[in-house]
Amino acid sequence: MASIGTKRDAKISLNTVERLSLYRRALEELSHEKIQYVHSHRLAALTGVTPAQLRRDLATFGSFGNISRGYDVRQMSATISRIVGTDEVQNLALVGVGHLGRALLSYKGFEERGFHVAAAFDADPDKAGRVFAGRRCYSMDDLEEVISTLNVRILVLASHPQGLQDAIDRAAAAGVRCFLNFVPKITSVPDGCFIEQIDISAKLEKLSFLSRQKVDQVSAVRR
Amino acid sequence: MASIGTKRDAKISLNTVERLSLYRRALEELSHEKIQYVHSHRLAALTGVTPAQLRRDLATFGSFGNISRGYDVRQMSATISRIVGTDEVQNLALVGVGHLGRALLSYKGFEERGFHVAAAFDADPDKAGRVFAGRRCYSMDDLEEVISTLNVRILVLASHPQGLQDAIDRAAAAGVRCFLNFVPKITSVPDGCFIEQIDISAKLEKLSFLSRQKVDQVSAVRR
DNA sequence: GTCTGTGAAGCTCTTCACAGCG
């Protein structure tokens, strides 16, 4: 019991990993309210999952709870950091310094969660060399070199669709394995790499669909 | 065969609905390339799903395909619009005209997909009355009235965490049932309402987790 | 032969329900 890592033989569900982020957000809010311990019931209600699911998720990684006090808020938050690998700061780089890219450069949430936006790139020669929100914008020509020098682990994509796949391929060749893509364009990544899509229109379409359905015609409505 | 709507008794999986957006994005790219028909194999490869899954998803809504020519690209795209309800333009409103809010106001993808950002709100009195990216910014005091007047169906949340829940509750009372939330804050919506979260940090944490795992320790890696 | 649409099987995820602890 009280193990820290994963159980040796268990596969980990990505659904579980996604919920860990949700739990941690709630834990941080509880921590700000100076709450030290929380039961599965309360944390589940805050995050919109069932208590059983919360306990099952945590059980994937061992025992977290103290039976009658519940879970230690700060300790569980720290454990989630270790599990997802954000207990040490990771360098990000951004491709595309348009409206969205600049908004991302101004976003303070990255640092709070252990991510540092270390560099930005843009294909527009007029932007290269300028500074946006305190970050130097590099030419795309410098992509490989800057990635290596700064040890960039994750590339955030917010450029025009043109050249997107090329940026991915070059970054992957330079050692980047993870991509966070805001650009609504079909892409592919090499084996061993991961790409997460943030597709605003897709989310809106999902909402549009949901708003037209009777509740009992839809399965798996979360939250 | 060739039915347009859903099969009367079938429940629809939200996973399927999310993939419909993916399929449509690929169909639009094929359409731009003047391709008229596509087989499940090719469309599946473009979107990173299995051909069986694609056919199963489509089968939820009836028959789409012509056996040896495959699927009619433009017709299938139009059918997906009807299914998700974006065949008619829907009005959105935005709460929060900070960096992210302004980036969203400049984003052209909404109109292409049948959404119109009809109004913006901000709690900052200095912003109320000003115009951002061609849209008038209203005071939060006008929330209910503007929502009713413009028949806003979906509210996009990009404000500060303070006042977020209040904005949701007031909008819901004024008839908004769908929310797209960019703000990293625990929220809740009344019964019958839906909220979709866009949590950039959660996506990064997922990538961070994935990059540290051996492939065989993770289940359900999509794409 | 190749294609779609689909019953059936296999797999994963969620929920139930309770043993064991405090």
Add this chain to the structure above:
DNA sequence: CGCTGTGAAGAGCTTCACAGAC
């Protein structure tokens, strides 16, 4: 009593594999 952690059951999702169409 109420709590966590977990085996077992249930529900849902994906894949297989093939009938029927071309």
